[in-house]
Amino acid sequence: MTGANTAINLSVFGIFVLLTLYVVYRVSTRNVSASDYYAAGSSFTGTQNGIALSGDFLSAASFLGISGAIAVNGYDGFMYSIGWVVAWLIGLMLISERLRNTGRFTMGDVMAFRMRQRPVRAAAANSTLVISLFYMIAQMAGAGGLMALLLDVHSKIGQAIIIAVVGIVMVLYVLVGGMKGTTWVQIIKAVLLILTVSLLTIFLIGKFGFDLSSILDRATQRSPLGEAVLSPGVKYGASDLSKIDFISLALALVLGTASLPHVLMRFYTVPNAREARKSVVWATWMMAIFYSCTLVIGFGAMALVGTDKITNAPGGENSAAPLLAFQVGGTVLLGIVCAVAFATILAVVAGLTLTASASFAHDVYANVIKHGEADPRDEVRVARITAVCVGVLAIAGGIAANGQNIAFLVALAFALAASANLPTLLYSLFWKRFNTRGTLWSIYGGLTSCVLLIIFSPAISGSKSSVFPDADFAFFPLSNPGIVSIPLSFLAGFLGTIIGGEKADAAKQAEMEVRGLTGIGSGLR
Amino acid sequence: MTKALPSVSRPATPGFATFDEPHHSLLIDGDGEPDFDAIQTSEDFLALKRRVKRFILPATLLFLAWYVTFVLLSAYAAEFMSTPLFGTVNVGLTMGFLQIVTTVIITMAYSRYSKRQLDPQVDKVRALVETDEELA
Structure with a gap:
């Protein structure tokens, strides 16, 4: 990129990595028990965990992807911001407190609470692994594209090496720090990200005389679409089908957030339900501030850099925020923004690795293979080995998917979470009759229908922007499957329960309901 | 049951x-x-359930309806959403920003309601069993 100062970028990023590794090393000397590794001994406060939650959630897709989507598509890009803020209300009111009270380490703890343990835990682990890997590959792919832009690394081999380095550092965080170290990485990164974004926003608003209208006015002049960028429909308004795609995306955004496994797992790092609630309140404030800023940054980039320059830059849409930073603050600010973007990818991927490894070790190894009688030390060892395997898979997947659109890939992960996890969680928390068969039907029904619809969608084949542009087996017309697979999963859970299988365990249901609302029997204070 | x-x-x-x-x-x-x-x-637990339901049911329906309205208007009433309100800021952008504002308002309202109405009731239910746990 013109004027990119590789030395500054690299050194700011290097300082971040060294600092966080040092912090991870310092906080994690006594990192031995399963509870320490998975849930940081539940020792974080609501405030700390709230900041870490926003760190875990605000991925490179949020920062680079959304500001870019707004800078290019205007209004239709803004949709992501809104969905991802509103979604936290589901986490706040329906999920967080009950999850903290009923589970210990994983999503499987809650789903299997009153069901037959082995099949349900296996299903929960499958869904966690699929979603985490999907999300992770999206992030890693983004890292490669970013590097092209920020460090002037253009060869595929160079980018592959960088993806591998990101993967190795993140596995180090997880192995050395467990949940405690990873949480501190999230906190540091979230503070850096929010500070950078807010300062950039305040600067932009100030530059335009504290008048939002004049930013928009200027933006419309620099966009080839003119006034249309301020109205809905630029990206999704073309046909009836694209409008349904838009609604489908909007549904996945709002329903997927609170059922992402790495977000769910964060609620176990606090000591009780009240702190879990406080975490979501903090996270919601951070999200509200962050996503309001993306609106200004997106339109600001459109106004100051211009849409054409952004779409023609090496990173495409994703380069909007870095280009804007370069425009207003030169190489130093560019270096900072780039480093923050790297830090974001690194931290999110670390959180996902930890979640995937916990789910495999706790649900599959300890409960399915060892029937709940695994030595906790073995369990942690299995989790660590899994973390390395997941890291290797993510590096390989990231290299393979290098160059794909990150915000879009991430949106698919949300559709998966909303389809496989949300119906199951809501049913098991709120519906007395829900049984093992219903649970399995809703998890597998949502997961497989969503995966199949993605495979046969235009995202994979049949159009220029597909993964396989030359093949065409896209008989499902929508690029986001949520509008079909989410209701389907609700229906499958309902039918599975109604049609038969064993009756719900009434005693366990009583325990789960009482425990979910009050924490009685959980040992939590 | x-x-x-x-x-x-x-x-x-x-x-x-x-x-x-x-x-x-x-x-x-x-x-x-x-x-x-x-x-x-028990009466105390049923009272807790009623209090929880009294807030989260209407609040959840309200915010989902408000969000879906916004999405549907964006998809099918683009004309209306592009009506300028002040300067270049139109109805759609304002409504989108209001989604964020209402999210914060509902969050704070729930937090306040929990502290005043739910937490004391949770303590009451917990008191039903706590005597023994503390002595044990």
């Missing part, structure tokens, strides 16, 4: 205290474990 179902892996002894066991409060079973069936049907 039907109380006739056999409870799994828990002694079926009812959790009512006798004068021989002065430390046991009402809702703890023979082993000193909480008697969840009895708690679930």
Whole structure:
């Protein structure tokens, strides 16, 4: 990129990595028990965990992807911001407190609470692994594209090496720090990200005389679409089908957030339900501030850099925020923004690795293979080995998917979470009759229908922007499957329960309901 | 729910205290474990459930309806959403920003409601079993 100062970028990023590794090393000397590794001994406060939650959630897709989507598509890009803020209300009111009270380490703890343990835990682990890997590959792919832009690394081999380095550092965080170290990485990164974004926003608003209208006015002049960028429909308004795609995306955004496994797992790092609630309140404030800023940054980039320059830059849409930073603050600010973007990818991927490894070790190894009688030390060892395997898979997947659109890939992960996890969680928390068969039907029904619809969608084949542009087996017309697979999963859970299988365990249901609302029997204070 | 179902892996002894066991409060079973069936049907717990439902049901329906309205208007009423309100800021952008504002408002309202209405009631229910846990 013109004027990119590789030395500054690299050194700011290097300082971040060294600092966080040092912090991870310092906080994690006594990192031995399963509870320490998975849930940081539940020792974080609501405030700390709230900041870490926003760190875990605000991925490179949020920062680079959304500001870019707004800078290019205007209004239709803004949709992501809104969905991802509103979604936290589901986490706040329906999920967080009950999850903290009923589970210990994983999503499987809650789903299997009153069901037959082995099949349900296996299903929960499958869904966690699929979603985490999907999300992770999206992030890693983004890292490669970013590097092209920020460090002037253009060869595929160079980018592959960088993806591998990101993967190795993140596995180090997880192995050395467990949940405690990873949480501190999230906190540091979230503070850096929010500070950078807010300062950039305040600067932009100030530059335009504290008048939002004049930013928009200027933006419309620099966009080839003119006034249309301020109205809905630029990206999704073309046909009836694209409008349904838009609604489908909007549904996945709002329903997927609170059922992402790495977000769910964060609620176990606090000591009780009240702190879990406080975490979501903090996270919601951070999200509200962050996503309001993306609106200004997106339109600001459109106004100051211009849409054409952004779409023609090496990173495409994703380069909007870095280009804007370069425009207003030169190489130093560019270096900072780039480093923050790297830090974001690194931290999110670390959180996902930890979640995937916990789910495999706790649900599959300890409960399915060892029937709940695994030595906790073995369990942690299995989790660590899994973390390395997941890291290797993510590096390989990231290299393979290098160059794909990150915000879009991430949106698919949300559709998966909303389809496989949300119906199951809501049913098991709120519906007395829900049984093992219903649970399995809703998890597998949502997961497989969503995966199949993605495979046969235009995202994979049949159009220029597909993964396989030359093949065409896209008989499902929508690029986001949520509008079909989410209701389907609700229906499958309902039918599975109604049609038969064993009756719900009434005693366990009583325990789960009482425990979910009050924490009685959980040992939590 | 039907109380006739056999409870799994828990002694079926009812959790009512006798004068021989002065430390046991009402809702703890023979082993000193909480008697969840009895708690679930206790007046205090039912009151807690009602209070929870009174807030989260309308609030959830409200914010989902408001969000879906916004999405549908964006998809099918683009004309209306592009009506300028002040300067270049149009109805759609304002409504989108208001989604963020209402999210924060509902969050704070729930937080306040929980502190005032739910937490004290949770403590009441917990008190039904806590006597024993503390002595144990």
